[in-house]
C-alpha cells in the first residue's frame with residue numbers, strides 16, 4: 001500500500017474490491033459510460049465541406065433489442081451504432097439471461113433462455129429505454145418487475161399510458177417500492193386509445209400484444225419511423241403487426257411457438273442526420289449525407305428552406321445541403337412525428353442563435369427542454385424564456401467560444417454545433433450525454449473539415 005494514500009481512500013478502495021469480488025458470484029452491473037471527465041475542444045468558424053455517413057438509429061435499435069426477448073430463437077440486428085445506450089441495453093438483456101454479442105455494427109441476441117424477469121434500478125436509472133423490456137417480458141414470461149424510470153433532466157416522463165394499455169390487455173399492474181410489478185396468466189387483445197401518441201407506450205403495448213390472444217388495436221399511436229422499424233422486426237420474427245407509421249396499429253396475437261429468429265436492418269438515424277443538417281446551416285458550407293432516409297425528415301427540410309439552405313435529395317439515401325449565406329430567423333414548434341421533432345429543438349436553436357432576425361421556439365413535448373439556453377447565453381446568444389415552453393431567440397451577429405456543459409444528449413449536440421459556428425475556442429463537457437446517442441461525432445465533424453478533438 002502506498003504511504004501517500006490517505007486512510008479513508010484506502011478503505012474506499014478495499015470496499016470497492018470487496019464489491020467486485022462479491023459481484024463475481026452474484027450479478028454485477030457496471031456503469032457503461034466513461035466520458036464524464038472528458039472535453040471536446042472546438043476551434044470554431046470553419047465551414048463544413050464533404051461527405052458523412054449516417055449511423056443506425058439509436059431509438060430504433062434499442063426497442064428491437066428489447067423485442068428480441070419475445071422469441072426463443074436467435075436475432076441479428078444490423079447497422080447498429082456503437083453507443084453507450086446500446087451497450088446498456090445489451091447489459092440489460094444479459095442480466096435477464098440472454099446472450100448478446102456485439103461485433104462491429106452487428107448485434108446478435110440469443111434469448112432462448114431467460115433466467116430473470118426483473119429490470120433493476122441500477123440499469124433502468126442509467127438509461128430509461130431499458131423500461132421497454134416490460135412489454136416483451138410480460139408477454140413471454142407472464143411476469144415482469146421493472147424499475148420505474150422516474151423523471152429526467154428534460155421532463156417528468158410519465159408512464160401512465162404504458163400502465164393503462166397493459167392493464168387493458170388484462171395484466172395486473174402494481175407499483176411498489178419504485179418498481180412496476182406486472183403479471184398476467186394470459187394477455188387478451190383490446191382496443192387501446194392513447195391520450196398522447198407516446199413512443200414508449202406504443203412500443204410496450206405493441207410488444208406485449210404480439211403474444212396476446214386475439215386482436216389489439218392501438219389508436220392514436222406514435223407514427224415515428226422507429227415504430228415502423230420495430231413493427232418490421234416483429235413481423236420478421238413471425239408476429240403480425242399492421243398499420244405502423246399511422247395513428248392506428250393493429251396487432252393480431254400469435255403464439256410463442258410461431259415466433260422465430262430473423263436478421264433485421266436498423267433504419268438510419270434521422271436525428272443524427274438532422275444534427276449534421278443543423279451544423280452546416282450554422283457554419284455554412286456544403287455537405288453530403290449518405291445512408292440517410294430523406295422521407296423521415298420532411299419537417300426538418302421545410303425549416304431548412306426557411307432558414308436559407310438548399311437541400312437536394314438523391315434517391316434512395318443521399319442528401320446534399322448547401323448553405324452559402326447567413327441563416328435567417330424562423331419559428332419552430334415541436335410536436336409528435338411527422339412534425340418537427342423535440343430532439344432537434346436544441347440543435348436548431350444553435351442555428352437560430354446567430355441568424356438574422358428573431359425566432360420563436362415552442363417546445364410542446366417536454367416540460368424542461370431548454371437546458372441548453374443558459375449555456376448558449378454563455379456563448380453570447382440572446383435568448384429569453386417565457387415559461388417552460390417558449391424561447392424568444394434574437395439572432396446575434398456571431399457566437400463566441402466558451403466553456404459550456406451539456407445537460408442531456410440533444411443539448412450536448414446543440415453546444416457542439418454552436419461551437420463549430422462560434423468565433424474562438426469552445427470546450428464542451430458532460431460528454432457522457434453525447435456518447436449516449438452520437439457515434440464518432442467528433443471524427444465525423446473532423447472529416448467535414450471542422451477543427452475538433454476530444455481530450
Ligand code: EPU
Pocket residue numbers: 059060062129155156157158159160161162163196197198199200201222342343365366367409410437
Ligand atoms: N408521456 C406521458 N405518459 C406516458 C408516456 C409518455 O405523459 O405514459 C409523455 C412524456 O412525459 C413526454 C411525451 O409524452 O412528455 C412523449 O413521450 P414518449 O413516450 O413519446 O417518449 P419516450 O418514448 O420516452 C422517445 C425517445 C426520446 C424522444 C421521445 C419523443 C427513445 C429511447 N427515446 O422517448 O428521445 O424525445 O420519444 O419523440 O426512443 C433522445 O433521443 O434524445 C430522446 C430523448
